[in-house]
Amino acid sequence: MAVATVEQILEEITALPAREQFRLRILLDQQPRKKEPLAKFVDPIPVPDQRPAMQWLADHSHEYPDQWVVLDGDRLIAHSADYEEIRAAAKASGVYLPMITFVEAPAERPFVRV
Numbered sequence: 001m002a003v004a005t006v007e008q009i010l011e012e013i014t015a016l017p018a019r020e021q022f023r024l025r026i027l028l029d030q031q032p033r034k035k036e037p038l039a040k041f042v043d044p045i046p047v048p049d050q051r052p053a054m055q056w057l058a059d060h061s062h063e064y065p066d067q068w069v070v071l072d073g074d075r076l077i078a079h080s081a082d083y084e085e086i087r088a089a090a091k092a093s094g095v096y097l098p099m100i101t102f103v104e105a106p107a108e109r110p111f112v113r114v
Contacts (some may be wrong), residue, residue: 048073053099065105070098 013021052074060076061069068086070077070093077098078089090098 048097050099057101057103061103062106064103066103068100068102070095070100072098 013024016024053071056071056074056076057069064079067079067081068083069079070086070090072093072095077093077095078086080086080089083102086100090100
């Protein structure tokens, strides 16, 4: 069985009289069409609860001044002054969306003379 190409079919359609082309258009418009979704919807990726990490920072950040820390909830994964080292540790840990943040040293109190 020979398979016709789109170009061959279009040539045959253009060779039809106008009345037959109109009839073909009506027949094609009446055919049920497959409804394909415009977009595929997927379930959203859950974001980890950051409250345990924020509490850990409130309780322990003073122990890691001027360092990067990687947290999985309230668990410290790694700390270092080198960001690339921290990034590699976070990736190697396999933790889903760890918190990576820089802990600044507390500002020193200015000297005031009375």
